[in-house]
Amino acid sequence: MSEQWTRVCTEGELLPGECRVIDVDGALVALYNIDGRYYAIEDVCTHDGGELASGTREGFVVTCPRHGAQFDVRSGEALCAPAYTPTAVFPVKVEDGVVWTRDDRW
Ligand code: FES
Numbered sequence: 001m002s003e004q005w006t007r008v009c010t011e012g013e014l015l016p017g018e019c020r021v022i023d024v025d026g027a028l029v030a031l032y033n034i035d036g037r038y039y040a041i042e043d044v045c046t047h048d049g050g051e052l053a054s055g056t057r058e059g060f061v062v063t064c065p066r067h068g069a070q071f072d073v074r075s076g077e078a079l080c081a082p083a084y085t086p087t088a089v090f091p092v093k094v095e096d097g098v099v100w101t102r103d104d105r106w
Pocket residue numbers: 045046047048049050064065066067068069082083
């Protein structure tokens with residue numbers, strides 16, 4: 001498990017409603033600001049690798065731009081076909097106005 005946090009941006013650089021994709025130890029992570037709270041998921045659709053951050057978002061649900069699978073950014077849960085496997089979620093912390101995340105899978 002990586003204990004290394006990766007700096008994403010300052011809070012002012014990711015406003016409510018915005019999303020940013022960053023590389024965290026080789027994994028692409030989509031970090032969302034939803035109503036002032038931050039959520040990080042892997043930017044990979046578990047159906048066939050679509051870039052989730054390129055899709056649309058309504059509330060906590062993102063829709064893959066390729067074939068329409070949906071995921072909950074809070075849990076990574078796949079909500080409908082053609083995806084059945086959750087995408088990874090990552091911890092987020094804010095310290096002194098800076099947003100951090102890390103890949104804690106390994
Ligand atoms: S790649 Fe995302 S629904 Fe197919």
